[in-house]
Amino acid sequence: MITEPELVGEPGPGEPADVVSGFDPRQGPAAGGRRRVRGLLWAAAGAVVASAVWATAVFAYGIGGDRKPDPRGYRVESDSCAAVELKALAKAVGKPAAEPSTELDGIEHPALRRIRCTVDFTVAAARAPDGAEASGWSTGYQASLTAELHKETDPRPEFEASSTLTEIDGTGVDRVERVPDLGDLAHLLIMEDESMRVQVVEGGAVVTLTLSSWMSPPDIDNGREGLPDVVDQPEMLAYRGDLISDTRAVMQALKADRPAG
Numbered sequence: 001m002i003t004e005p006e007l008v009g010e011p012g013p014g015e016p017a018d019v020v021s022g023f024d025p026r027q028g029p030a031a032g033g034r035r036r037v038r039g040l041l042w043a044a045a046g047a048v049v050a051s052a053v054w055a056t057a058v059f060a061y062g063i064g065g066d067r068k069p070d071p072r073g074y075r076v077e078s079d080s081c082a083a084v085e086l087k088a089l090a091k092a093v094g095k096p097a098a099e100p101s102t103e104l105d106g107i108e109h110p111a112l113r114r115i116r117c118t119v120d121f122t123v124a125a126a127r128a129p130d131g132a133e134a135s136g137w138s139t140g141y142q143a144s145l146t147a148e149l150h151k152e153t154d155p156r157p158e159f160e161a162s163s164t165l166t167e168i169d170g171t172g173v174d175r176v177e178r179v180p181d182l183g184d185l186a187h188l189l190i191m192e193d194e195s196m197r198v199q200v201v202e203g204g205a206v207v208t209l210t211l212s213s214w215m216s217p218p219d220i221d222n223g224r225e226g227l228p229d230v231v232d233q234p235e236m237l238a239y240r241g242d243l244i245s246d247t248r249a250v251m252q253a254l255k256a257d258r259p260a261g
Contacts (some may be wrong), residue, residue, distance in 0.1 A: 003123040038105050062095070069154045073255045074174040075250035076149040076205070078106060081117030086143055089211065090107040093141045094122040101131030101146075111152040119143040123216065138216045143209060143246075147254055156184065163187050179244060183207075185250065188244065198247040207254070209247045211239060225234055 081100045090096060096119050103116040123140040148155070163176050172192035179186035183202035188195055195212035213234055 017160045023249040049062050072203035074149050074205040076147050080115050088245040092239050092242045097122050113149040116146050141213050146208040148206040155206050156201050196236050211243050
């Protein structure tokens with residue numbers, strides 16, 4: 001508990017206050033007074049050192065200053081989705097059905113640039129656990145990319161806090177894994193709906209690549225009496241390495257996607 005500072009050396013009965021304070025006009029400065037003077041000098045020196053350390057921290061880390069995050073060469077513009085090539089995922093789940101599409105909730109502001117784009121992969125026949133086709137069911141995959149470039153404030157504190165979320169966009173987070181050697185800090189999030197996302201922060205850039213899947217039942221009007229047995233969604237963890245590899249490739253593309261000159 002923090003209390004009011006105690007007064008040391010209060011005058012006792014019959015003692016003059018100036019003696020207790022460390023100075024007797026009849027004898028000159030007392031030893032206690034000299035100790036107090038030295039203590040004050042050390043305190044003043046400590047305050048100077050503390051001020052110098054604080055100034056260094058402000059200069060180095062931008063505490064209370066106007067230091068802007070390092071863009072690290074990233075360029076995030078409305079046409080940046082064209083640079084997205086998900087080669088590892090395409091090899092694993094099927095070729096993209098079309099060119100990446102840019103969503104309409106992008107931001108172009110002096111403090112923040114953001115794009116969102118999606119890639120739909122070719123729909124294929126769903127497979128049962130034994131590898132056989134699953135009675136007319138089909139499965140599809142979608143990759144969604146969000147790239148942000150923060151130009152005024154460091155996104156890392158908020159990024160670090162996001163790794164503790166238990167729910168994102170209404171979907172629960174099953175677990176979070178650290179991804180080494182990717183950006184300044186990276187996490188793999190496995191969601192309760194079986195989707196996965198890799199989130200990376202590097203300087204002022206934040207990149208998130210999400211892979212999700214969906215199942216489509218067969219056409220019941222095509223001579224069928226009813227729906228066949230429901231099959232499970234594909235095991236998404238099998239594509240964890242492909243998702244991380246494509247995230248790395250997207251980051252390199254966003255750095256290379258810069259106008260000349």
